[in-house]
Amino acid sequence: MKPRVIALGHRFAGDDGAALEVAERLRARGHDVVSAGRPGAGLLELLDAPTVLLDVVRRGASPGVVIELPLETLADASVAERSVSSHDLGPSAALRLGAALGRPTPRGTFVGLGGERFDPSDELSPKVRAGLDAMERAALAALARLST
């Protein structure tokens, strides 16, 4: 099954829009991309294929630094527990909800980019903008692994 990229974030919440920007680059390369915003529990509906999940993290990575985790460990990871907003469920909580319901987490990788500023803005901070290329490379490598 063809792997899917799911990008989380808010394009008007400063650095929180970084994953969405990388998602557009991957879409332009022909990958199956869902810009999901902040889907909350709706994330569970999207996890029906091998997945590269992109998001910006507030802790666990310095601004502009990329981190990777196997998707099956994300439910227990604190790194993606809190997004800019408590709106709905964060990705880790959504995966925990899925586990409680007996829904399997698909094969995949979480690619996070450390954020710095989450104030209302449609601009990325310089450090995070500088990290976009690394996030794109990490996502492409993860997609390649899932395709084999």
Next chain:
Amino acid sequence: MSDERTYHVDVLTRVEGEGRFTLRVEDGRVVQSELAIFEAPRFFEAFLRGRDRDEVIDVVARICGICPVAYQMSAAAALEAALEVAVPDALWELRRLLYCGEWIESHALHVFLLHAPDFLGFASAVEMAAEHKELVERGLRMKKAGNAILEALGGRATHPVSPRIGGFSKVPSREKLRALRDGLEGGLRDAEATVRWAASLPMPELDVPYVYVALDAPRYPLERGDAVLIGRPDGTSERVAVDAWDDHFVERQVPHSNALQAVLHDGSTYLTGPAARLHHHAEKLHARARTLADEVGLPRSVRNPHRFLVVRCVELVHAFAEALDLVEAYVEPSLAFVPHTPRASIGYGATEAPRGLLWHRYALEADGAVADARIVPPTSQNQARIEADLVALAPQLLSLPHEDATKLCEQLIRSYDPCISCATHFLDLRIEGA
């Protein structure tokens, strides 16, 4: 010697956003009840100035991930009033269907993932799911059916992209909408079961004489209306034109919050949302919803905020039933949108977001650029009412153990389905009793 108690809850979870509440009681008397929130629409108002009118609907959708359609529809109504765009009824029907989808996904989210844990004694939906798997799955099924409407009509479930001034950028085929029927029929059955389930839950007692404020409309209020109804506890009702909002409502700054609180000119707090809609429009509910409301004994004027849950479930039935009717009746319109010419003008619009009345005002320059924008979201209108409800709750709190009192406050706040994340950060609840 005074009786002193202090309650603190640093983080109130399962609300749409973040904030803080403080309740201070001295010798059984409430001396302070403050809900402090930060209100992002203030930022969005500034963000919109100077932007082209065609960008507005896309930008305001980002205010809220749960109710983007509400922001889009209120903006469209206001901009079309300003630009004198007459949208054909067929396109209004599509907007109503889109809005039904949002009510479904928003109400299902709130009922099952945010509010149900309060009534069943769990800290979160994740914990609840382990023991009530079918209940959570039912909520997710309904939410998925609502999202399917948003995807079919809006292009995607989160922040739909097809709504525009004058209609839609593209309208769906009849076949595409008819493909929604199975999900909607299943959702309607789930919603009907949910009303019975919600009505069977033990509800804490509280009796509040509300001022009910809802949009006036020929049908159950949703996607359009040119007036607002104000229903007072003495049974009187007043009809106010949407463009005369400022003659009857005022937004006031309070020291403890960045958010403006909306009250009536006489200082009265008021209620907007499902219970206000039911008060003014109970007879307009879809027959399937009205039957259920009668079956479970839901009064027209709900005075116990904890029972808002049941009203929300009845509205779920209404939204599913009406969505099915709209899908069945759909004939693809001959045009997707009505074109317009920019002009210097001012327009007002209001619709019924899942959480209540959402009012917009835009002033446009001659070239169509936004000169000024005002957005009054439902949570800022309910903010003062939530504070007042917690004052009414205080006598019960003082007789409860600290932890139970705290939970009851949180449960009451959640009954309003507050969407503070249209703003930012936490709702950090502090209850101090002295």
